[in-house]
Amino acid sequence: MKKIEVNLSDRHYPIYVGRGLLERLDLLQPHIVGTTAVIISNETVAPLFAKTVAESIARFVKVEQCILPDGEVYKDLRTVKSIFDQMLAIPCDRKTTVIALGGGVVGDISGFAAACYQRGIPYIHVPTTLLAQVDSSIGGKTGVNHPLGKNMIGAIYQPKCVVADVDTLNSLPKRELVAGLAEVIKYGLIRDPDFFDWLEKNIESLASRDPDCLEYAIERSCLNKARVVELDERETGIRAILNFGHTFGHAIENNLGYADWLHGEAVAAGMVIATEFSRRLEMLSADDSARVKRIVQRCGLPEFPPAWMTEQDFMRAMAVDKKVDAGKIRFVVLEDIGKATVIDQYPQAVLQQTLAAFLPS
Ligand SMILES: NC(=O)c1ccc[n+]([C@@H]2O[C@H](COP(=O)([O-])OP(=O)(O)OC[C@H]3O[C@@H](n4cnc5c(N)ncnc54)[C@H](O)[C@@H]3O)[C@@H](O)[C@H]2O)c1
Ligand SMILES: [Zn+2]
Numbered sequence: 001m002k003k004i005e006v007n008l009s010d011r012h013y014p015i016y017v018g019r020g021l022l023e024r025l026d027l028l029q030p031h032i033v034g035t036t037a038v039i040i041s042n043e044t045v046a047p048l049f050a051k052t053v054a055e056s057i058a059r060f061v062k063v064e065q066c067i068l069p070d071g072e073v074y075k076d077l078r079t080v081k082s083i084f085d086q087m088l089a090i091p092c093d094r095k096t097t098v099i100a101l102g103g104g105v106v107g108d109i110s111g112f113a114a115a116c117y118q119r120g121i122p123y124i125h126v127p128t129t130l131l132a133q134v135d136s137s138i139g140g141k142t143g144v145n146h147p148l149g150k151n152m153i154g155a156i157y158q159p160k161c162v163v164a165d166v167d168t169l170n171s172l173p174k175r176e177l178v179a180g181l182a183e184v185i186k187y188g189l190i191r192d193p194d195f196f197d198w199l200e201k202n203i204e205s206l207a208s209r210d211p212d213c214l215e216y217a218i219e220r221s222c223l224n225k226a227r228v229v230e231l232d233e234r235e236t237g238i239r240a241i242l243n244f245g246h247t248f249g250h251a252i253e254n255n256l257g258y259a260d261w262l263h264g265e266a267v268a269a270g271m272v273i274a275t276e277f278s279r280r281l282e283m284l285s286a287d288d289s290a291r292v293k294r295i296v297q298r299c300g301l302p303e304f305p306p307a308w309m310t311e312q313d314f315m316r317a318m319a320v321d322k323k324v325d326a327g328k329i330r331f332v333v334l335e336d337i338g339k340a341t342v343i344d345q346y347p348q349a350v351l352q353q354t355l356a357a358f359l360p361s
Pocket of ligand 2: 246267
């Protein structure tokens with residue numbers, strides 16, 4: 001088992017990465033202060049793991065469960081209210097610990113519920129998707145969607161610890177696993193060139209769930225995300241590099257109505273477009289740009305947006321994306337493999353030519 005510390009100005013917490021950790025939740029004992037814990041999970045994940053988690057913590061705490069319907073459509077305030085209703089009925093007090101067991105959806109909702117319940121109670125992430133293990137469980141962003149926008153209601157609220165059990169990924173649908181690899185590749189591209197080299201050698205092993213490779217990739221991804229979040233918890237600066245590929249990717253997701261494509265798939269295509277943009281801005285070499293495209297292809301992730309999308313579809317969606325500052329769309333681009341930077345000054349024609357290269361003429 002590996003332990004990664006996230007050191008923030010006023011708090012720090014560990015991320016544990018390893019195999020068989022759900023049976024070892026005695027690890028959690030120091031992080032659970034009260035006498036009750038509520039496992040928040042969903043109808044898909046709870047039957048797989050909730051019993052194991054409950055049994056390993058029942059030795060030192062009373063365990064309750066709150067099981068949500070599965071799906072991004074339930075990531076809303078109604079579901080949060082249903083959690084509050086159940087927690088008040090139990091009743092949970094200010095020392096109750098929430099255990100978020102599931103993917104990013106369960107994690108985001110549970111973290112937000114924990115941030116609000118009685119003005120904030122402790123919570124622990126037990127992420128069970130690759131995306132949640134390498135991304136959403138780290139950094140404290142919690143929240144839900146509003147009919148007028150994704151993740152529009154939320155809070156920055158850090159967990160007491162994160163327990164990423166690599167074995168839970170065995171039951172994850174392959175498509176979800178591969179989509180999570182897009183975020184793993186992102187860490188190599190934005191700040192860790194050695195990791196990108198390693199990914200180029202091991203990407204097929206990751207896609208076929210080699211446990212040692214997965215453990216290493218998750219640990220290294222967590223380390224990268226933790227180091228960025230430590231520098232900029234509230235995303236006033238450097239944390240924006242974590243959005244590499246996301247401005248184009250969000251535009252794809254937005255045009256698809258957040259259906260059909262998984263987030264990581266849109267991010268993969270978005271990273272290829274952002275890389276090509278970097279090359280056309282003469283910041284990145286053609287060889288490095290080709291490396292990015294190749295690794296995305298080897299994963300079987302998309303490198304092109306849906307064929308019906310137009311330049312206007314991109315521009316409209318990107319203009320409302322939250323990374324717009326004073327009317328200019330900001331982009332994360334690559335200066336090198338392993339070195340990202342944020343730009344808001346660029347010739348509009350280069351952006352148009354980049355998009356045109358990915359859209360049918
Ligand atoms: N807070 C953040 O910083 C942050 C960052 C990135 C994404 N997110 C959010 O994360 C969400 C996406 O998360 P996700 O990709 O994990 O999707 P998800 O939570 O919807 O999980 C994907 C599917 O896999 C199922 N599942 C989860 N673990 C499983 C397992 N071990 N075995 C079998 N099935 C399993 C889930 O029930 C679901 O059906 C989005 O809402 C996004 O906004 C948040
Ligand atoms: Zn993402």
